[in-house]
Amino acid sequence: MMNKKEKIVQAAIEVFKEKGIEKTKISDIVKLAGIAQGTYYLYFPSKLAVMPAIAEVMVEKSIAVVKNEVKRDASFTEQLVQIVDAIFKVTMDYREILALIYAGLASTEHIKEWETVYQPFYSWISEFLKEAKETGVIRESIHVERTSKLLIGLIEIAAEQIYLYDYRQDDQAEIQKAEVLEFLKHALGIQEK
Amino acid sequence: MMNKKEKIVQAAIEVFKEKGIEKTKISDIVKLAGIAQGTYYLYFPSKLAVMPAIAEVMVEKSIAVVKNEVKRDASFTEQLVQIVDAIFKVTMDYREILALIYAGLASTEHIKEWETVYQPFYSWISEFLKEAKETGVIRESIHVERTSKLLIGLIEIAAEQIYLYDYRQDDQAEIQKAEVLEFLKHALGIQEK
Amino acid sequence: MMNKKEKIVQAAIEVFKEKGIEKTKISDIVKLAGIAQGTYYLYFPSKLAVMPAIAEVMVEKSIAVVKNEVKRDASFTEQLVQIVDAIFKVTMDYREILALIYAGLASTEHIKEWETVYQPFYSWISEFLKEAKETGVIRESIHVERTSKLLIGLIEIAAEQIYLYDYRQDDQAEIQKAEVLEFLKHALGIQEK
Amino acid sequence: MMNKKEKIVQAAIEVFKEKGIEKTKISDIVKLAGIAQGTYYLYFPSKLAVMPAIAEVMVEKSIAVVKNEVKRDASFTEQLVQIVDAIFKVTMDYREILALIYAGLASTEHIKEWETVYQPFYSWISEFLKEAKETGVIRESIHVERTSKLLIGLIEIAAEQIYLYDYRQDDQAEIQKAEVLEFLKHALGIQEK
């Protein structure tokens, strides 16, 4: 049984996703969470104050999807494909929330928390790159920490562009994935036999 | 002497930058623009309807900076360095307002206009890549239109990461620029003598 | 045709009188005033901010009633009777408002305005006492300004006691009036032939 | 060691005095009293229900001060001076809370209790007047019960006027006391050899 705070965060994610940030009413969130209006304010002092908690959950979800999709015993290239697939999937599913987290965090003092929240994701990718670098699969000159951020950022951007610009999403998504993958392979300097 | 529409757009940029989207009132904008409340609605049908016009101005500024910084007679790699410099500069200067535009457009039906507005920027980069591809400076497999979007997106993301995560901005910015440049060179498969 | 501000003040007096301060909603006031909810806030920044304006109107009403009831060509004692009658009437009619003006003013920063607002009433009574003192109708040792305040205060208090304590108001009011009149006559040292 | 009910009353006096009626929350009161929110309702059925208890404590304080200041073996006039001094002192010290009580009682059905609560004070003054009347020190026509209320009301009003209207309180208070005393002496028709 979830505690009330978790219920609120889950409900908030759901409703924000459904309605967007402006249209969402606290009453929608608490209705879905199955609690009273006032109870919300026992846990969060304002409408926007859930944002950091949501951000945390979303990043956890992203990591979980990536960890689940990626087969660690596959080849590096295969794993890269899986990572792109996973990030595209998460971004497509949750792009509205991700956008509003960004806007929500940006419009408050919570923006500093973003780095902390994303850190586990970066760390996982860093580790992935580090192994590949050590086995010579990617170029020697890669700086794994900084590259992990560029890599995640690039794939997210690529996924968002699909959503923004293309309406025939299904095939365009595959084309864009292929493009970003090709881009990434060269960027990482993959040398796989 | 600016006409009223321009005054509104300039004032809106100023106020949105100052207060963020939620906190900005039409009354703030018209006060700064020196016009009456009702006059706003002669030019824009709603609060968010000014966003595309703002976006347009901002993208024009971005393109102007890029065109100004890039020397078209330099080598491809030199021009790439200049492009990265230019986009970093614009993003650092206007990142707040750019985030707002994105959020503002995203929260309305105006989001489709984003592509139109950004198109001249993409076109310019596409042309730049096309020439390089024709002269064999970058790899043959590049799809210039899609790559132009990835390239701009990647550089912007890289610049934003500096702002988000690093406080010692001056030296970190240079390191990040170098990293993204290296990343890009490999991604594009540069073959320069 | 009254302007909007006056309409609001009149409606506020009416509704406060009817419902008391806690139970009164802004929506009640604007409904009675025949204006929109938001219009209220064009003229007064908060619910309690009408209070000084109400106070002013109430004191004006009090003075008007007194001036209307008192026949200036009657004897001093007769005029005193009329003053007592007038203040009792006003206090009975508007005691709820008077109480909440007092509470409302007291709970804000507006309390200093009270003196200004009551001043015309004091002045009128002062003048009345001054004439009587000059013609030797009341004792020589009277300080007219200070006594005017005591006199008004005493009559108001006497009227309020009736309201507070006695339910058979009609006859009790007459007894209390007689008592306060007797009290006052001695206090003023009336010497009327 | 105080019992819980007393703690609540004391805390309520403190908080109401500090914040006024509207701004005071039950949570403030219980926090200061050092008890749980629910415990309040074991002793008082509503927020305003504590008002009569506060009133009682305040009136007890008033009576105690009067009894303490007044020397029963002094002459009537001297005792009158002492009564005026005592009521001025109490009113100056507690005028805010007294105003609140009045407003608080007035805004509920508890107002009827005010008479009961004040009764001991009235009785004490009545007794004082009765003795004076019997010994011929004050005029025969005095109705002692009704006059006791007028007397207390008049002195309180006089004291409040000092607070409201005069900032140089020290000397003004003495002048006002002298004025009200003179007023009272005549009103009561004192005949002291």
Add this chain to the structure above:
DNA sequence: TATGAATGAGGATTCATTCAT
């Protein structure tokens, strides 16, 4: 075109009160 007073729907927030423990 320009004005700015007027509108009124809408929702975040508060807080007195309850009740399961």
Add this chain to the structure above:
DNA sequence: CATGAATGAATCCTCATTCAT
């Protein structure tokens, strides 16, 4: 008796939008 987490009704105020001038 005591607790304090939970409740949810109640309302002030905001502010985008309109429209008579």
